[in-house]
Structure formats: C-alpha cells, structure tokens
Amino acid sequence: MAATPLYKQFADQLAASIREGVLLPGERIASVRIASQQRKVSVTTVVRAYELLESRGIIESHPQSGYFVREQAPASDKPAAKRSARQDNPAYQRSTEVDVSRLVLATLKTIQQDGTVPLGSPYPNPALFPSQRVSQYAGKIMRDASHSSVFDDLPPGHPDLLRQIARRYLENGLKVDPEEIVVTVGATEAINLCLQAVARPGDTVAVETPTFYAMLHAIERLGMRALEIPTDPQRGIDVDALEQIMKTQPVAACMVMPNFQNPLGFQMPDGEKERLVRLAERHQMPLIENAVYSELYYGNAHPSSLKNYDREGLVLHCSSFSKSLTSAYRIGWAMPGRYRAQVEKLKFLNTLTTPTAPQRAIAEYLTQGGYERHLRRVRRAFAQQRDLMRHFVLRFFPDGTQVSEPEGGYVLWVELPSRVDAMELYRRCLSLGITVAPGRIFAATNRYSHFIRLNYSYPWSREMEQALKLVGKLVLELSA
Amino acid sequence: MAATPLYKQFADQLAASIREGVLLPGERIASVRIASQQRKVSVTTVVRAYELLESRGIIESHPQSGYFVREQAPASDKPAAKRSARQDNPAYQRSTEVDVSRLVLATLKTIQQDGTVPLGSPYPNPALFPSQRVSQYAGKIMRDASHSSVFDDLPPGHPDLLRQIARRYLENGLKVDPEEIVVTVGATEAINLCLQAVARPGDTVAVETPTFYAMLHAIERLGMRALEIPTDPQRGIDVDALEQIMKTQPVAACMVMPNFQNPLGFQMPDGEKERLVRLAERHQMPLIENAVYSELYYGNAHPSSLKNYDREGLVLHCSSFSKSLTSAYRIGWAMPGRYRAQVEKLKFLNTLTTPTAPQRAIAEYLTQGGYERHLRRVRRAFAQQRDLMRHFVLRFFPDGTQVSEPEGGYVLWVELPSRVDAMELYRRCLSLGITVAPGRIFAATNRYSHFIRLNYSYPWSREMEQALKLVGKLVLELSA
Numbered sequence: 035m036a037a038t039p040l041y042k043q044f045a046d047q048l049a050a051s052i053r054e055g056v057l058l059p060g061e062r063i064a065s066v067r068i069a070s071q072q073r074k075v076s077v078t079t080v081v082r083a084y085e086l087l088e089s090r091g092i093i094e095s096h097p098q099s100g101y102f103v104r105e106q107a108p109a110s111d112k113p114a115a116k117r118s119a120r121q122d123n124p125a126y127q128r129s130t131e132v133d134v135s136r137l138v139l140a141t142l143k144t145i146q147q148d149g150t151v152p153l154g155s156p157y158p159n160p161a162l163f164p165s166q167r168v169s170q171y172a173g174k175i176m177r178d179a180s181h182s183s184v185f186d187d188l189p190p191g192h193p194d195l196l197r198q199i200a201r202r203y204l205e206n207g208l209k210v211d212p213e214e215i216v217v218t219v220g221a222t223e224a225i226n227l228c229l230q231a232v233a234r235p236g237d238t239v240a241v242e243t244p245t246f247y248a249m250l251h252a253i254e255r256l257g258m259r260a261l262e263i264p265t266d267p268q269r270g271i272d273v274d275a276l277e278q279i280m281k282t283q284p285v286a287a288c289m290v291m292p293n294f295q296n297p298l299g300f301q302m303p304d305g306e307k308e309r310l311v312r313l314a315e316r317h318q319m320p321l322i323e324n325a326v327y328s329e330l331y332y333g334n335a336h337p338s339s340l341k342n343y344d345r346e347g348l349v350l351h352c353s354s355f356s357k358s359l360t361s362a363y364r365i366g367w368a369m370p371g372r373y374r375a376q377v378e379k380l381k382f383l384n385t386l387t388t389p390t391a392p393q394r395a396i397a398e399y400l401t402q403g404g405y406e407r408h409l410r411r412v413r414r415a416f417a418q419q420r421d422l423m424r425h426f427v428l429r430f431f432p433d434g435t436q437v438s439e440p441e442g443g444y445v446l447w448v449e450l451p452s453r454v455d456a457m458e459l460y461r462r463c464l465s466l467g468i469t470v471a472p473g474r475i476f477a478a479t480n481r482y483s484h485f486i487r488l489n490y491s492y493p494w495s496r497e498m499e500q501a502l503k504l505v506g507k508l509v510l511e512l513s514a
Numbered sequence: 515m516a517a518t519p520l521y522k523q524f525a526d527q528l529a530a531s532i533r534e535g536v537l538l539p540g541e542r543i544a545s546v547r548i549a550s551q552q553r554k555v556s557v558t559t560v561v562r563a564y565e566l567l568e569s570r571g572i573i574e575s576h577p578q579s580g581y582f583v584r585e586q587a588p589a590s591d592k593p594a595a596k597r598s599a600r601q602d603n604p605a606y607q608r609s610t611e612v613d614v615s616r617l618v619l620a621t622l623k624t625i626q627q628d629g630t631v632p633l634g635s636p637y638p639n640p641a642l643f644p645s646q647r648v649s650q651y652a653g654k655i656m657r658d659a660s661h662s663s664v665f666d667d668l669p670p671g672h673p674d675l676l677r678q679i680a681r682r683y684l685e686n687g688l689k690v691d692p693e694e695i696v697v698t699v700g701a702t703e704a705i706n707l708c709l710q711a712v713a714r715p716g717d718t719v720a721v722e723t724p725t726f727y728a729m730l731h732a733i734e735r736l737g738m739r740a741l742e743i744p745t746d747p748q749r750g751i752d753v754d755a756l757e758q759i760m761k762t763q764p765v766a767a768c769m770v771m772p773n774f775q776n777p778l779g780f781q782m783p784d785g786e787k788e789r790l791v792r793l794a795e796r797h798q799m800p801l802i803e804n805a806v807y808s809e810l811y812y813g814n815a816h817p818s819s820l821k822n823y824d825r826e827g828l829v830l831h832c833s834s835f836s837k838s839l840t841s842a843y844r845i846g847w848a849m850p851g852r853y854r855a856q857v858e859k860l861k862f863l864n865t866l867t868t869p870t871a872p873q874r875a876i877a878e879y880l881t882q883g884g885y886e887r888h889l890r891r892v893r894r895a896f897a898q899q900r901d902l903m904r905h906f907v908l909r910f911f912p913d914g915t916q917v918s919e920p921e922g923g924y925v926l927w928v929e930l931p932s933r934v935d936a937m938e939l940y941r942r943c944l945s946l947g948i949t950v951a952p953g954r955i956f957a958a959t960n961r962y963s964h965f966i967r968l969n970y971s972y973p974w975s976r977e978m979e980q981a982l983k984l985v986g987k988l989v990l991e992l993s994a
Contacts, residue, residue, distance in 0.1 A: 139862050142668055166657070173653030176842070177646070187844075188622055219699055222866040235715050235737075255863040257715075362656070364667075364869050376577060382619050383735040385865065386702040389844050392869070 040075055041082035048083065049092055052103050060480030062131045063093060063101045099133050127279055129238040129259035130478040132250045138475050141460070145469045151501040154460075154469030156296070158444055158491040162415065163360050164399070164408050172363070172395035187387035189378045191217025191367070194397035199367060202400065206328075206336040214369045216378050217388045221326050224352035224368035225252045227384060229287065231376040232320040232350065233258055237286035240279070242271045244447070244476035244485070246296040246324065249289045253478075260478040261285060267438055267447070270295065270302035273309045280317060287320045293337045294327035297447040297476055297487040299440025301337050311343040318348070320373065325353040326366075329409055331442040332417040347372030355396055357443075358409060363392030416444045416491060423490035426499060430506030432513055444491035450484045451513040459486065462508050468501045520555060521562035528563065529572055532583050543573060543581045576613045579737070607759060609718040609739035610958040612730045618955050621940070625949045631981040634940075634949030636776070638924055638971040642895065643840050644879070644888050652843070652875035667867035669858045671697025671847070674877035679847060682880065686808075686816040694849045696858050697868045701806050704832035704848035705732045707864060709767065711856040712800040712830065713738055717766035720759070722751045724927070724956035724965070726776040726804065729769045733958075740958040741765060747918055747927070750775065750782035753789045760797055767800045773817045774807035777927040777956055777967040779920025781817050791823040798828070800853065805833040806846075809889055811922040812897040827852030835876055837923075838889060843872035896924045896971060903970035906979060910986030912993055924971035930964045931993040939966065942988050948981045 038046075048063070064072060069080045084101050087093045093101050145155045190196065196212035203210040218224040225248055233239055235257035241249050243262035253260045261279065264272040271290055279285070290310070292302040302310075314321045323340045331337055340349045350373055354366030365388065370377040381388075399405065423446050424437050434451035450456065460472040471489075473482025492498060518526075528543070544552060549560045564581055567573045574584050625635045670676065676692035683690040698704040705728055713719055715737035721729050723742035733740045741759065744752040751770050759765070770790070772782040782790075794801045803820045811817055820829045830853055834846030845868065850857040861868075879885065903926050904917050914931035930936065940952040951969075953962025972978060 135859055135863055139668070139859070169656040172656045176649040176652045176656070188619070219865040220867075223864065226864060251863045255860065362869060362871065364865070364867065379577065379615055379619065380735065383615055383731045384703065384706060385699040385844070387700075387844065389842060389872070391842065 041079045041086065044073060044075060044079060045083040045086045048087060049090070052092060059103050060474070061103050062099070062133055063103060065100050096133075099136075102133075127261075127282060129261040129283075132254040132258075132260050132478045134247055134250050134475050134478065135254055137472075138247050138251070141469070141471060141475065144464055149467060150464075151468045151498065152492065153488045153498075153501065153505070154463075154471040154486075155489045155491075156445075156471070157361060157489075158357055158412075159493070160361065162412050162491070164404065165360050165362060167402075167404075168360050168395050168399050169362070171398040172391055175391045175394050175398070187390045189216060189381045189387065191215065191388060192390050192393040192397065194401075195365075195393040198397045198400040202405075205406075208339060208341055210341075210369065214371075214374060216368045216370065216374065216381055217393060218352075218354075218366045218368055218381060219385055219388055220356055220364040221324065221352050221354035221366040222248055222251075223381070223384065224354070224366045225249065225289070225322065225324060226255060227377045227380040228320075228322050228350035228352060228368050228370055228373065229253070229258070229289070230256055230380055231370060231373045232322075233286035238283060240276055240285050240288040241478075242290055242295065242298075244297055244473065244482055245289070246291055247475045249291075249322075249324065250475075250478055252289070258286070262477060262479065262481070263288075265295075265298065266300070267298050268300050269306055270300050271306075271310065273306060273313055276310075277313055280313075280319070285317075285319060287322055288314065289322040289324065290340070291324040291327070292340055293325060294330060294440060294442030296327065296443065297438075297445055297471075297485075299438045299443055299445065299447065301331070301333075301441045304338055307338060307340055308343045311340055311345075311349065314348050315346055318346075320371075321349045323349055323351045325351055326357045327443040328353070329358040330413060330416060330444065332413055332420075333441065337442070341369065341371075344371060350377070358412070359396065359399070359405065363396065365392055365396055413442075415493070416442075419444070419490040419492075419494060420446070422494045423488060423502075426502050427488070427506075430503045432506070432510045434513070435509070444489060446488045446490060448486050448488060450486065450509050452484050453514075454484045454509055454512045456482070456484055456486050459505070459508055459512055462512075463505055466504055468505060470505060521559045521566065524553060524555060524559060525563040525566045528567060529570070532572060541583050542579070543583065545580050574613070576611055577734070579611065582611075607741075607762065609741040609763075612734040612738075612740050612958045614727055614730050614955050614958065615734055617952075618727050618731070621949070621951060621955065624944055629947060630944075631948045631978065632972065633943075633968045633978075633981065633985070634951040634966075635969045635971075636925075636951070637841060637969075638837055638892075639973070640841065642892050642971070644884065645840050645842060647882075647884075648840050648875050648879050649842070651878040652871055655871045655874050655878070667870045669696060669861045669867065671695065671868060672870050672873040672877065674881075675845075675873040678877045678880040682885075685886075688819060688821055690821075690849065694851075694854060696848045696850065696854065696861055697873060698834075698846045698848055698861060699865055699868055700836055700844040701804065701832050701834035701846040702728055702731075703861070703864065704834070704846045705729065705769070705802060705804060706735060707857045707860040708800075708802050708830035708832060708848055708850055708853065709733070709738070709769070710736055710860055711850060711853045712802075713766035718763060720756055720765050720768040721958075722770055722775065722778075724777055724953070724962055725769070726771055727955045729771075729802075729804065730955075730958055732769070738766070742957060742959065742961070743768075745775075745778065746780070747778045748780050749786055750780050751786075751790065753786060753793055756790075757793055760793075760799070765797075765799060767802055768794065769802040769804070770820070771804040771807070772820055773805060774810060774920060774922030776807065776923065777918075777925055777951075777965075779918045779923055779925065779927065781811070781813075781921045784818050787818060787820055788823045791820055791825075791829065794828050795826055798826075800851075801829045803829055803831045805831055806837045807923040808833065809838040810893060810896060810924065812893055812900075813921065817922070821849065821851075824851060830857070838892070839876065839879070839885065843876065845872055845876055893922075895973070896922075899924070899970040899972075899974060900926070902974045903968060903982075906982050907968070907986075910983045912986070912990045914993070915989070924969060926968045926970060928966050928968060930966065930989055932964050933994075934964045934989055934992045936962070936964055936966050939985070939988055939992055942992075943985055946984055946988075948985060950985060 066080045070077045200210040200212040229252045238259045242265040351369040436449040438447040456472040471487040473485030546560045550557045680690045680692040709732045722745040831849040916929040918927040936952040951967040953965030
C-alpha cells in the first residue's frame with residue numbers, strides 16, 4: 035500500500051491546526067517559500083498542499099498577498115472588547131502578519147462617492163475646519179513664494195511651524211524644544227518613519243486591540259508582525275498583559291493611541307500612561323504614540339501625553355493637523371525622542387521634503403490666533419453629537435447592541451449581536467448609499483466580525499437619522 | 515594622574531585590532547549590547563568608544579545594521595567613468611550596503627544657506643519655472659476648495675492630472691492610459707514605492723555607476739544591497755556587463771536613468787534601451803526607470819523611454835514635475851507596469867494621499883497650455899550654459915581635468931586630477947561660500963573620490979565665473 039503522499043500529510047496537519055484554532059479565520063498562512071523552508075519540504079509539495087486545502091474550502095488565495103484561512107467564524111469565537119482581558123488566552127500571545135490595507139482602501143473609496151452617508155468615514159466633517167482662512171494664507175504664500183526652492187523645505191521642517199507646534203504643546207503643559215520635531219506628510223508618514231526607526235522586518239510589534247488601522251498599515255508596510263494586546267474600552271491597553279507577554283517573546287516596539295483611541299474612544303488614565311512608560315523603560319522598548327485626536331477632548335483639560343512621562347526619550351510621539359485644523363495639506367509631525375536623528379534621515383529618504391507653503395500657512399494661522407476658539411467649538415459639537423449618536427443607535431439597533439462611551443474624538447464603536455456579520459452589513463449598507471466601517475479593519479485577525487465604527491462628526495440631520503434607522507433594520511435582519 | 519578613561523582604552527584596543535587586520539574593512543563589529551556583555555563594560559562606554567572611532571573615521575554606523583570597519587579605498591582604486599568597463603574587475607561583482615544619505619543631506623543643507631554659490635545644487639534654478647502662474651492656480655483652488663475632503667486625494671491621484679500626464683506622454687510618442695499612473699510625493703516617493711514593490715530587504719539591486727543618489731537612498735531605506743554596474747559616459751549602463759553579472763548572482767531589480775543621467779548627462783541610444791528591456795524580459799527582472807530629466811533634452815526630439823520598448827510591463831517608470839515645471843509642490847508619479855496594484859497600495863500605506871490642490875493646479879497649467887514653450891526656453895538656456903560651464907572649467911581647472919558632455923539636464927560631471935580629494939575640495943569651497951557636489955555621494959563605494967558634479971542651470975554671471983575660478987585654484991592646490 036502506498037504511503038500518504040507528503041503533500042497530503044502536510045495539508046492534513048494544516049487543516050488540523052485550523053480546526054484547533056491555532057490558525058484563525060482570516061489569518062494569513064505562511065508563504066509557499068517560508069513554509070517550504072520551515073517544513074523542509076519542496077515548494078511543489080507546499081503548493082499542492084495549499085491547492086488541496088483551497089479546493090476543500092479551508093483556505094483561500096488572495097492575489098499577490100498569499101493564502102489565508104477562510105473566514106468561517108466558529109461558534110465559539112468570543113469577542114474581545116467589552117470583556118475583561120484574559121492574559122492566558124492563547125489568541126493574545128501569537129503575533130500575526132498583517133494585510134488589512136486593501137480592505138481599508140476599498141472602504142475609503144466607497145466613502146469617496148458623492149451622496150453616500152459617511153458614517154464609515156475616518157475623517158471629521160471638513161465643514162468644521164477654518165479652511166477658508168488657512169487657504170487664504172496658503173494662496174498668498176504660494177503666489178508670493180513663487181521662487182522658493184526645494185531647499186527651504188528640507189527636513190526637519192519650516193522653522194515657523196516647528197516653533198508654533200512647540201508653543202502649542204507648551205500651552206497644553208508639555209515642554210517641547212522645536213528641534214525635537216520633524217515635519218511629515220501627515221501622521222501616516224510620521225508613524226511609518228518612527229516604526230522603521232525602531233524595528234526591523236519580521237519583528238513583533240505590540241498593538242492595542244482593536245487598533246486604528248494606520249498602526250496595522252505601518253506594520254504591514256514594513257513586513258513586521260502584529261501582537262494584539264487586550265485593551266480595555268475605558269482604560270486602554272492592558273499594561274500587565276503586555277508585561278506578561280513580553281516575558282515570553284521579544285517585542286520590538288509598542289504602538290498606542292492613549293487619547294480618544296480610534297475606534298474605542300477611551301482616554302487612558304494618567305496612572306496607566308505612566309505605568310506604560312515605566313514598563314517601556316524597564317525593557318528599553320520604544321513606544322509609538324499616535325496623538326492625532328488629543329486636541330478633541332470633551333473634558334475640562336487637555337489630556338496628558340505619554341511624552342509627559344517620558345524620561346528617557348523612548349516615546350516617539352506622532353500627530354498632525356488633519357483631524358483638528360485641516361486635512362487638505364497633509365501636515366503631520368513626529369517627536370521621536372532619542373530616535374530623532376534616524377527619523378529625520380528616514381523622512382529625507384522617504385519623501386525628501388514636505389512642501390513649505392502649507393507649513394507656513396498653518397504656522398501663520400497659529401500665529402494669528404483663533405485655534406483654541408475653533409477647537410472649543412468643535413469639541414462642544416462632537417460631545418453633543420456623541421450623545422445623539424449613542425441615543426439613536428441604542429434606539430434603532432436591536433437588543434444586544436452595545437456602544438462605547440468616547441471621551442473625545444468623533445467615532446463610536448458598536449458591538450452588534452454576535453450573529454451579525456459586519457462585512458455583510460457593510461455591503462448591504464453600501465448598496466443603500468450608506469457607509470459603515472466594518473470591525474474587520476481594526477485588527478490583524480478577524481476578532482471584530484460583529485463590530486462596526488460610526489462617525490458622528492457631522493451635525494445631526496433628518497437624513498442621518500433615516501440612514502441610521504436603515505442600518506438598524508439591516509442589523510436586525512442579519513441577527514435573525 | 516588620571517587614568518585613561520575606560521571608553522578610550524576600549525576604543526584604542528579596537529583601533530589596534532583594525533590596524534592589525536583582525537577586523538577587516540567592511541566587516542561588522544559587535545553590536546553595542548554584545549560588546550558591552552563581552553567586555554563587561556557599560557553600554558555608555560561602548561557607545562562613547564564607537565562614537566570616538568567614528569569621529570576618527572575608523573568605523574562607521576549603518577542604520578539599523580550596526581557598526582562596520584570603514585572601507586578605505588586602496589591606492590589602486592581606479593575611477594570607473596571615462597574608462598572602458600572591465601567585466602572581470604571584482605569591484606564590479608560585489609554588492610554593497612548603502613549609507614550615503616547623511617552625507618547627501620549635509621551637502622544639501624549647505625546649499626540651503628543664503629548667499630552660497632549653488633554649483634553643488636541638484637535642483638534647477640527656480641527662477642526658470644513658470645511658478646507665478648502655477649501658484650495663482652493653486653491659490654485659487656485652495657481658496658475655492660476649502661471644504662475639500664481627504665477622500666478626493668485618495669490614490670491613484672486626481673483624474674485631471676492623470677489625464678494631463680497621459681496626454682503629455684502621448685505628445686512625446688508614448689501611449690499611456692491614465693489608469694496606469696499613480697501620483698506620488700515627488701519622484702523620490704515613486705522610486706521608493708517601485709523598489710519596495712519588486713524587491714525585499716537584503717536583495718541585490720543593480721545600479722549605474724556613478725548613479726544618482728536618489729537610487730542609492732531607495733536601496734538604503736529598504737535595507738537592500740547595491741550592485742554597481744559599469745556605465746559608459748556616453749552610452750549608459752553596460753548591458754553586457756549586467757548580463758554577465760546576472761549569471762553569477764541573483765539581481766532583484768535594476769535602477770537606471772536612461773535620459774540625461776545625473777551625474778553623467780548621457781542619453782542612452784535607442785538600441786541600448788531596447789537591449790536593456792529585452793535582457794530584463796529574458797530574466798523577468800523589473801527595471802526602475804527614473805525619467806525626471808527627460809523633458810530637458812537639447813536635441814530635436816524628445817528621447818524615448820524604456821517604456822517605449824516594454825512589452826511585458828516590467829518597466830516601472832518614475833518621474834515628476836520638480837525638474838521641469840515646479841519643485842514647490844512635490845508632485846511626482848509612477849507608471850509601474852504590471853506592478854501597478856502593489857505600488858498603489860504602498861502609496862496608500864506610505865503617505866495615504868498626495869494633496870489634491872497642487873495636483874489640480876498643475877493639471878490646470880497643463881490644460882491652459884504653454885508648457886512646451888516654457889520647456890523650449892529652458893532647454894535653450896541649459897544648452898548654452900552647458901557650453902559656458904565646460905569652457906570655463908577647462909580654462910580654470912588644472913591639466914588632467916576631464917568633463918562630461920551632457921545631452922540634456924543641467925549638471926556637469928568633472929573628473930579632477932587623481933590626487934585631488936573631492937571631499938576636501940568640498941569642505942574648502944564651503945568655507946568660501948561655494949558648494950560643489952562631491953563624487954562620494956554618487957556611489958555606494960568610494961569610487962569617485964576625485965570627481966565633482968557642477969550645476970549650470972543658473973545664468974552665467976560674473977559671480978559664477980569668479981566662484982569657478984576659485985574652485986579651479988583650490989583644485990590646483992589639492993593636486994600638488
């Protein structure tokens with residue numbers, strides 16, 4: 035009797051791993067080349083095994099990104115948010131390759147279409163921005179500076195803007211030297227450069243779960259692995275869980291959004307922020323802080339930053355004006371602590387320069403004043419709209435729906451009844467001209483299959499109410 | 515008497531090991547952490563010792579890969595340009611790690627200073643640009659589009675600009691579908707994304723030698739290795755040499771600038787361009803083409819592009835408006851052939867979007883007309899200034915100086931008498947308020963220690979002539 039062929043043996047082992055939950059639905063499996071090396075079998079054997087599993091509907095290939103475990107959430111799959119973090123949950127101890135950007139880009143492009151109700155948008159309502167004034171400055175600077183040369187734009191950034199950013203931090207209780215700052219093309223580039231400065235391809239990077247997908251994008255772009263750390267919807271990343279996990283494996287860096295995290299909306303308590311920084315110090319682990327929502331607080335005072343507790347320059351702080359002043363110019367910045375030189379150099383390598391005119395326009399706006407007044411108006415609007423959005427979601431959505439309580443920013447995290455497939459909801463909403471952000475894009479693994487994120491930065495309207503009612507109806511249908 | 519500090523003792527021991535050949539040039543030395551453990555000294559001690567050795571030019575740090583014994587070009591090191599390529603020269607068969615960006619940034623920052631004579635500048639004289647008109651469009655667009663949202667900016671780019679770029683290619687004899695194009699933050703980002711789409715960290719990438727440092731930057735940024743291919747000052751990269759080398763080792767991609775290469779100025783003959791593309795086809799090797807100078811030809815017709823010969827989508831063509839229309843906006847693009855989807859995705863990951871207003875301003879300029887007239891004026895000016903620059907260099911510089919014969923663009927490549935240390939020349943010029951670009955930045959290895967590049971995009975002036983005369987005098991001193 036012939037022995038079982040090697041490729042069938044390998045396929046059966048892999049199927050067992052998937053059945054046992056070692057590999058989760060949506061998770062990427064090792065590339066053919068890697069698997070061939072790891073298992074010490076030929077490339078052909080791996081290819082045949084994968085083809086067999088694909089034909090059985092156990093895995094699927096995504097063009098140009100490899101093979102993935104097919105999405106069939108087992109009944110036992112427990113949602114992570116809204117439950118206390120279990121440090122002994124093995125799902126929290128494995129790092130994962132990341133590939134969410136295609137889905138994110140696809141969802142963003144749907145919002146781009148005219149006339150859609152932008153509940154799925156990650157951006158604040160641009161009508162709230164004082165764009166008219168900033169644009170006037172920019173227009174004037176552009177006309178006057180027609181002979182400006184690219185030299186003026188060399189990193190780290192325009193001195194006027196660096197000074198204004200530092201002044202703004204000082205007003206918010208953080209002493210910053212303008213020389214610590216490197217201007218970037220949005221916070222996106224800042225996060226990318228900071229991560230590249232501190233970790234290498236293949237390294238494991240700890241993230242919150244759920245996390246803002248920009249963090250996952252940075253990890254994906256650099257070929258690193260994401261390690262999802264339990265994150266409390268009120269208190270933020272579980273520092274103890276992170277410490278436990280760091281005992282079992284090397285973690286090259288940790289990326290967090292301590293203030294008004296997207297999508298959960300929490301503000302980490304000061305004590306937790308400090309504990310996180312101390313943990314980082316003990317392990318000399320860099321912390322990448324995404325602070326783009328910090329100005330959008332509903333409380334009485336500007337929240338602290340990890341930078342406030344950073345004694346050793348381990349915090350790489352990233353922010354931008356895109357969420358608080360204008361998104362038209364893509365002006366962000368990094369304060370990379372002890373990694374400043376590397377980040378400045380990577381900025382130079384990545385995009386050479388950030389154009390000066392927009393930097394000068396924003397600097398001019400900040401110099402002329404009115405930013406704080408503008409922000410107060412925005413914060414008030416968002417706080418009211420949060421209450422309305424929560425109210426109507428709880429009214430229109432079926433029993434079992436739970437919503438977050440954001441303390442700043444403009445997004446609501448919604449846990450739907452567990453039978454609801456948020457991707458299917460997303461598709462059905464889209465056919466009605468409504469966008470929602472499916473939970474799938476907030477994790478490297480498919481933990482949030484029945485979660486959505488809703489944007490409440492737009493003023494409440496009859497149209498919004500009708501749209502939300504429709505979404506609620508679809509949720510009810512899908513939960514049946 | 516105080517004892518020699520510990521870090522100095524350690525530095526001296528290490529220097530001795532290097533002198534005695536225990537550690538070879540190019541060899542990596544122990545990481546700070548490892549050295550600290552091995553020598554039982556503090557991390558600070560090791561860091562200070564390494565800094566001392568670096569300042570002495572004995573070791574050098576390579577980003578994210580540690581410290582290496584410096585390569586000190588032996589006396590027998592022969593310059594590559596102006597000599598026929600030797601395929602059996604072992605210097606052409608080793609790939610090298612790349613770390614030139616710090617030196618490049620330092621030289622660019624010197625040009626930034628007011629009042630320096632910008633002979634070392636890589637940029638064309640901005641006074642030649644029709645910036646006034648483009649800026650007026652931009653100013654108007656910015657004021658009108660104050661509510662524009664970031665969605666309008668999502669990759670691949672603004673449709674009006676994509677159409678105008680495609681139309682421009684068509685006018686120049688290349689049929690391009692607007693959908694092939696991805697707009698980027700300058701050609702710098704385009705080159706970075708294209709390289710990342712086709713090769714991985716550690717891979718070997720073939721480049722011309724000398725090459726434009728933007729190519730080296732892309733390789734450095736991604737932790738790849740540069741393989742320098744003999745490049746003829748008139749005919750461009752030696753296709754036969756490249757083919758020979760590809761038989762001995764895997765080459766993941768090849769990066770070239772076929773038209774008016776910086777720094778050599780050649781235009782590859784059509785036959786050579788075609789041979790290069792056919793070679794790429796036989797090996798299914800991606801070709802990254804940097805075309806930023808293609809519009810700046812002195813001849814009668816627009817030169818062909820590698821894209822003209824590309825039947826299989828293997829050419830990733832990169833360009834920008836920064837050298838021909840305006841550098842103020844950092845608008846570049848890639849036409850990545852079969853790698854389009856990956857490049858669009860990487861663009862999204864890298865900087866999310868390219869701001870729309872500058873894209874629309876340039877599209878408006880191209881729609882309104884006048885680009886070709888502007889370019890004709892610039893080409894005429896550059897052709898005349900080339901002749902003047904060549905004339906005066908040969909007049910002011912000592913015997914043994916040789917100059918290139920650029921057929922487009924605005925830079926001259928100058929081979930000085932072989933005893934001249936171009937880095938020393940660069941420093942002495944700087945002290946006199948004159949910048950030159952040292953040959954060191956045009957190769958991963960120190961092949962061009964007695965070469966400089968001069969910019970002739972500025973109209974000839976008394977001041978320029980005086981400056982050049984001074985440079986000539988310094989060259990004479992250094993060649994003694």
